[in-house]
Amino acid sequence: MKNIGNMILRRIGQSVIVIFIVTLIVFLLMQLVPGDPIVNFLGPSATEEQIAYYTKLFGYDQPVLIQYFKWIGGLFRGEMGRSVAMQSEIAPILVQRLKNTLSFVLPGFVLAVVVGVFLGIVAAKNRGSALDSVISIIANIGMSMPMFWFGMILILVFALNLHILPTSGYISIQEGGFAEFAKHMILPTIVIAMNPLASFARQTRSSMLEVIRQDYVTTAKAKGISQRAITFKHQLRNALIPIVTVMGMSLGGMIGGTVLVESIFVVPGLGNLMITSIKGRDFMVVCNGVLVISIAVAICNLIVDILYGFIDPRIRND
Amino acid sequence: MKKKSTIQKIKDSRITKVMLARKSVIVALIILLIMILAAVFAPLVSPYDPYKQDLKNMLLGSTAGHIFGTDSMGRDVLSRIIYGGRVSFVVGAVSVLIAGGIGMILGLISGMAGGFVDAVIMRVMDAMMSVPMIIMALFLGSIFGKGLGNICLAIGISMIPNYARVTRGSVLTVKQMDYITAGTLCGASTVKNAIDHIFPNCISANLVLMTMNIGNAILNEAALSFLGMGINPPTASWGSMVNDGYTYMSRDPIIAIVPGLFIMITVLCCNIIGDALRDAMDPKLRGTLGKKKKKAKAGKSEG
Numbered sequence: 001m002k003n004i005g006n007m008i009l010r011r012i013g014q015s016v017i018v019i020f021i022v023t024l025i026v027f028l029l030m031q032l033v034p035g036d037p038i039v040n041f042l043g044p045s046a047t048e049e050q051i052a053y054y055t056k057l058f059g060y061d062q063p064v065l066i067q068y069f070k071w072i073g074g075l076f077r078g079e080m081g082r083s084v085a086m087q088s089e090i091a092p093i094l095v096q097r098l099k100n101t102l103s104f105v106l107p108g109f110v111l112a113v114v115v116g117v118f119l120g121i122v123a124a125k126n127r128g129s130a131l132d133s134v135i136s137i138i139a140n141i142g143m144s145m146p147m148f149w150f151g152m153i154l155i156l157v158f159a160l161n162l163h164i165l166p167t168s169g170y171i172s173i174q175e176g177g178f179a180e181f182a183k184h185m186i187l188p189t190i191v192i193a194m195n196p197l198a199s200f201a202r203q204t205r206s207s208m209l210e211v212i213r214q215d216y217v218t219t220a221k222a223k224g225i226s227q228r229a230i231t232f233k234h235q236l237r238n239a240l241i242p243i244v245t246v247m248g249m250s251l252g253g254m255i256g257g258t259v260l261v262e263s264i265f266v267v268p269g270l271g272n273l274m275i276t277s278i279k280g281r282d283f284m285v286v287c288n289g290v291l292v293i294s295i296a297v298a299i300c301n302l303i304v305d306i307l308y309g310f311i312d313p314r315i316r317n318d
Numbered sequence: 319m320k321k322k323s324t325i326q327k328i329k330d331s332r333i334t335k336v337m338l339a340r341k342s343v344i345v346a347l348i349i350l351l352i353m354i355l356a357a358v359f360a361p362l363v364s365p366y367d368p369y370k371q372d373l374k375n376m377l378l379g380s381t382a383g384h385i386f387g388t389d390s391m392g393r394d395v396l397s398r399i400i401y402g403g404r405v406s407f408v409v410g411a412v413s414v415l416i417a418g419g420i421g422m423i424l425g426l427i428s429g430m431a432g433g434f435v436d437a438v439i440m441r442v443m444d445a446m447m448s449v450p451m452i453i454m455a456l457f458l459g460s461i462f463g464k465g466l467g468n469i470c471l472a473i474g475i476s477m478i479p480n481y482a483r484v485t486r487g488s489v490l491t492v493k494q495m496d497y498i499t500a501g502t503l504c505g506a507s508t509v510k511n512a513i514d515h516i517f518p519n520c521i522s523a524n525l526v527l528m529t530m531n532i533g534n535a536i537l538n539e540a541a542l543s544f545l546g547m548g549i550n551p552p553t554a555s556w557g558s559m560v561n562d563g564y565t566y567m568s569r570d571p572i573i574a575i576v577p578g579l580f581i582m583i584t585v586l587c588c589n590i591i592g593d594a595l596r597d598a599m600d601p602k603l604r605g606t607l608g609k610k611k612k613k614a615k616a617g618k619s620e621g
Contacts, residue, residue, distance in 0.1 A: 021445035032461045144586035146537055148544045149560055149578030152567065156575075160568050256450025260541055264564075274453060275545060278460045286457070294448040 004309045011305055015298035022294045026287050027068045035281040036060075037084040058084060060283075071287065081284040085277070090288050094270070098292060100170060101258050101269035104185045108192035109254060113247065116197040120204020120243075121231065124212060135201060142198025147257055151191040151264040158187065168266040188265045192257055196250040203246040207239035214238075240311045248304030252297040336598040343594045346587035353584060357403035366394035368401040368554050377570045386576045389559070390566055395573050398554035399580055405555040406584060409470050409539040410532040416474025418528045421481020422520060428482065429489025430512050440486070443479040451476045455538055456547060464550045473538045477531055481524055488520040526599055530592035533585035540581050556581045 038054045039046065055061050059070065074081060080090040123135040159167040166184055173181045211217065212235060220234050258271030266272075270289060277285035328334055337343050356363050366384075372392030379387045386395035428439040446454065454476035462468035492498065493516065501511050542548035543557030551558065556577040563574025 018441060018444045018448055021441055022448055025442070025445055026449075026457070029457070029461060034461075034463070140586060140589065141582065144533060144537075144582050144589055146540050146544070146557070146560070146578055146581045146585075148541065148557075149574075149581065152560065152564055152574060152578070156567055156571055252448070252450050256452040259452055259456065260544070263545060275456070275547075278456055279547070281460075290449055290453070290457070293450065293453065294445075297448045297450070 004306065007309065008302065008306060011302050015302065019291070019294050019298060023072065023287065023291055024068070026290045027071065028064070030283045030287060031064055033281055033283075037281045037283055040281050041084045054084075058082065071284070075291075080288045083277075083282055083285045085280045085282045085285070090285055093273070093285075094288055094292055097268065097270045097273045100172075100267060101255075101262070101271065103181075104188040104261070104267070104269075105192055105254055105258060107185070108189045109196065109251065111189060112193040112197040112200055112250075115193075116200025117204045117236075117243065119197075119201040121208060121236065123201065123205040124208035125231070127209065127212075132205075135205070139198040139201045139205075142194050143202075145194065147191055147195065148260045148264050150194055151187065151261060154187050154190065155264070168264070170265075170267045170269075184265075188261050188267060191264075192254055192261050195257065196247075196254060199246055199250055200243065203243050204239065207242045208235055211235050211238045237311065241308060244304055244307050244311065248300050251300040255293055255296055333595070333598040337591075337594045340590075340594050342590050346590040349583065350587045350591075353403055353580075354407055356400050357407055360400045360404060364394075364397035364400040366397040368393060368397040369552050377566055377573070379570055380572055387570060387572050389562055389573050395559070395576060398559060399556065399577055402554040402556045402559060402577065403580070403584075405466060405543075405549055405553065406536045406539060406581070408466060409473060410536045410584075410588070412470040413474035413477065413535040413539075414528045414531050416470060417477035417531065418481050418524050420475070421478040422485045422517075422524055424478065425482040425485025425487075426489055426512060426517060426520070429486040429493065430508060430516070436486075439482065443482050446476070447479045451534075452538060452541055455542060456545070459542055459547050464548065466549060466553075469539055469542060469548050472542075473535050476538075477535065480527060480531070484523050484527055485520045488523055489516055492516045492519045522599060526592070526596045529595050530589070533588035533592065536581065536585055536588065 036051075038051055038058065038060065042050055042054065052061075059067060062070075071081060078091065080094065082088065083090050083093065086093060119135050119139070123132045126132050155167050158165040165186055169184055171180045171184050217230060217234055220230050225234075255270075258267075258269055259275060260271070261267070262269045262272040263275060270292065273285065274289045276282075277289065360368075370393065372388070374392065375384075375388050376390055376392040377388060378384055381387070384394050384396065386399065389395055389398070424439055424443070428436045449457075455472045458472035458475055459469060462472055489512075498511055498515055501515055506514070539548055539555070540557030540560070543555040544561045546558075546561065548557060549555040559577035560574050560581075563570075563572075563577065567574055
């Protein structure tokens, strides 16, 4: 267990360095983006004095590196700076947006894991059968589908034709109760889950196939262990490492996918905020948004590393 | 001894044989070939001018004259799809080449130099990887601006880290080989070793990755265009066509569905070919592929 503790500490250290580099790169690159947030916000009728006043107010007249270190310093005090476009503190907005995003990304991830792994196991157990082919085709299509298009088709079928689900929008549990909240989140959850679901199914199938003919499986069978126990304890557990790797990698992709899902379903989440801020040149919101996303990705990677240790004692004791 | 021509060599190679043993690969190749030819010869094959507006005939739905209907400006959707293929294929190929080219160079430098240079390059790659690709592309797109070249660049750069990592990994393995030591003993400089002996050994892994990423690049272009940050209108791009059609979905769904279908089919074909290439080049699977039927039979008699 001590080893795991050390590993976690080492990984956290590495992540902090990487995140620091992310903030530096994004902040410096942001200076290259053409357009000025102040001019964008004030509109074409703004006078020189107004622009100068606001530029000074937001500290955009200072040298880039000083701005950068002010931002980083603020982060340690829990301050993310102010948004020009929204004229408010960024931190509470980001927290709210992140909550909205996670309210469909997390269920989507669970859905993808459960269904994807299940389909992968079924496909591997029935290798070469019609069922295997069907699952393969579904997985291949799921990996190739443009996410925004899939969302659009679902809206067309379930909202515009069948009228059983709303087309778009977001209602929090406090506003409309759980039923309304869930109704609005069903389609975004399915859309965000589709791509990872397909890749989990494929990965599970191929890793299961690698272990399915191993000698220890035959031994387990000979010992009279039930088929279910063999599948879950002997095969799936050994097949899990590559599956967990894919899971960790796809969470980052899912967070990126929110950009598309939120713009189709008009969910006020992190992805939506990123697009409007990039388009509106709202520098600080973009920088903080990327920071939050890269922290989320780093946490996912850390969880994957810890899971490795639990799944495979060889890694734990290494 | 008679020298074989390159085409003959490719035809006879094990990889080609293994790949073509899959029917899905042949189908995918044929579909892609047709689409690419249609895109190249778009002016000859498209029934209408993709930019000619005809406001009297907007949102017609599927008719004899316009099988995929007309869009909100009365432009023929089929013609726009044929022209839109140009954007997708160019972005798919060019952005992957940009990513592969820069990524391989960075990976080679990183692997050969080691030490501080290696650490700096790899940490920057890690940093890039911790930002999801689509957000990275959006971000870079906002710096470069819209337009075909800029989109290729944005998507290409966002894909670099994969190639740098794969190349660095191969470099580190190949560097240990005896023939590299032999080269050094014969007086080859590090640069000569890197270019003549190490680099060629990294190409195959990157080639597989490039083939597998074409589909991804096409999807990313479609996504950027869908978000209005990709190709400039009125140039036809499948992603922006879906976006245009989305507005009129309750009235005329076909104009949004069909371009999306084309994106999906193209990406699916690219993925099928990429997967087959990866499997064919995977040494672990050597000898097991291309003989599916025999193996299935053997498996049956076994179980």
